[in-house]
Amino acid sequence: MSQNTEVVVVGGGYAGVMAANRLTARDGVTVTLVNPRPDFVHRVRLHQLVGGSDDAVVEYREVLAGGVRLVVDTVTRIDAAGRGLELASGGTVGYDYLVYAVGSGSADPRVPGAAEFAYPIATLEEAERLRSGLDDVPATAPVTVVGAGPTGIETAAELAEAGRAVTLVCGGVLGPYLHTRGRRSVARRLAQLGVTVVDGSGTKVTAMTRDAVRLADGRELPSAVTVWTAGFGVPDLAARSGLTTDAVGRLLTDETLTSVDDPRIVAAGDSAAPSDLPLRMSCQAAMPLGARAADTVLSRIDGERPSPLNQVFAGQCISLGRRAGIFQFAHRHDVALWFHIDGRPGAKLKEFVCQGIVKHLAEEAHKPGTYRLHRVSGGGKRQELLRAGRGEAPATAERAAA
Template sequence: MSTPEHPSTLNKVVVIGGGYAGTLAANHLRMRADVGITVVNPRPEFVERVRLHQFVAGTREATVDFGTLLGEGIRLVVDSATHIDTTTRTVRLASGRALDYDYVIYAVGSTGAIPSSVPGAAEFAFDLAEFEPAQRLRARLAELPLDAPVTVVGGGLTGIETAAELAERGRAVTLVCGRALAPSFGAPARRAMSTWLSRHRVEVVEDDMVREVRPDAVVLAGGGVRASALTIWAGGFGVPRLAAASGLRTDELGRLLTDETLTSVDDDRIVATGDAAAPSGRPLRMSCYAAGPLGAQAADTVLSRIAGTEPAVISLAFSGACVSLGRRTGIRQLARKDDTAVNLYVGGRMGAAIKEVTCNFAVKRIRREARRPGSLIWVKGGPRPEQPAPGPRGVTTP
């Protein structure tokens, strides 16, 4: 990886975000020698988000040197993008700098989503969707006695993995699921999860949600008050507001609205990928699994536009999802190509091994793409049904 300014004769592509999708997209762009690639990322290191629950529990670190991931010639700018000016084709940065571009790959990813509607949540709850909040959470955990009650809010995979990791380390954990435990998994896999959590003394609360967070307790919608020396919010994800702040249309969560080639509906010089993309207003599941293929497909769209050819529509088939239950058990849920679960799963130590291979592969495929741009392959899905075109240009979906 090198950092000189790109010659003016190159097609300048600014990749905003150095996560799984953005980093792979940057490497994939090197299929053409006349592309100058700049990655803008707020941190000098790559964050393995799928490892943050381990980082919080103290069982593993979660950062990787960008120098081992980005291919030769890619420039890394450690800064935050604050505005995309589509008129002047510049990306403004928090430092006051501005980067010229011919194309932008919008790969800002996702963030934590602690709701302002829940009293006390913003003040007293911790999230772990990003590295800095995870650092604060890890430090707070280190201050607590082992038997201090911990509440994890959210019955999705992040909440389950966090609760399981802490329980295996001897923590007293309550998992408040809201509607249900792992609703995207099949019934047999959910039963296996429930059994593991029960054996490790995790109290699972279903069909109830947190109505208020206090410094030392949570109040449930059903009226119960539970002691909680530490409350961790894992109840979903948000998206940075950069697109909306730049006058680009987004969905209700803030994901950039694109067509099926991942091109912004407002500007064909801006291509979105990963968690921050909403193709046809119907985003794919936020996941590390989808990030790599979407990153490659976003880069292919840019390369097609440079070449003057028609970009291909996105195509990605899902095969399931993984969840870790501590360090020795995991579940690999199998699914149809449209991401709907079937009643088949792989559990136990084999499930844990599959999850670990999956996490390792997410980084390895980025390194492989750096060595051999265009090497990523993925399982293709069928065409997605057509949807009505978005509303008038410049209107952000409420």
């Protein structure tokens, strides 16, 4: 092993910051974080930025270890053979190991008119643009939110609570992740806020104009501002760099989060596709994946075999304005249970989670190695799914393990 090991983390979101902080635990390891912004974006609060109750930004000095060198720039290409990164500024950064944590952004809607007239909300810049767009229209102007996942629900509730006339277009079911009981609770709260929920068959958006949204069933909804929250996409950096990706563009890895192309490249967060069976895009997955990626790098530096992924989920929490929310509990393999906490307690629990995210990152910055959630057992469901994907019968796998 060389006297000093250079580890570069690309992406300063939940996964990247967790990985960078954790890597500072080791003497002889120099950590560099490359990120296009000088501040940390608290993405789970972007809907609050739009509604005006939070700026969704945290200074890196609050969540990033002092020993991490921050380079504010954008990586345009990974030169895996030369172990280097090309930057938008024209510079380069070399590495011994690379943590690929570029995160996710808005999915390409591929709906006529969407590129010109829709407002996505997956990044800080998009949320700021949406807020400006809302300021440009009367408070009584109709607002349409497309997509009824957590981001769509939270944005619709936030804007309705602020007095906006909001229609939420589901394109199918309201809150697909939610249990039926949780879905009913969310629907009641949205109704209380005055949100018009358009769900069921025929509600996919087929086209949009400057002042209207057209649905598959032929309906046309008036809309002065249309917010697009339907799905996420990932940056194409890995594909542009000649690395193997899944169909969406996430870096394909093994169960230790190591690239299938290069043992010096490890992925984490929304941009990782371990065994082509990626986890749900969320900060709940991103931070444990960041910790796991750091542990994999440290194991490889030591010449040890890295431990495989072991992910556990608690559920999904959704804010419904500032005075209500829901925490939908789930099996540890990420399937919703009947049990949920809603109303004011749900709002308090959601806020506790949001504050806890920053707290976890700050604690890892001040004392790297303290984070442990990535080591909590997620059960055997993932291995069962992996065996099924390989066409391997459970009994065969059990005999092989015996």
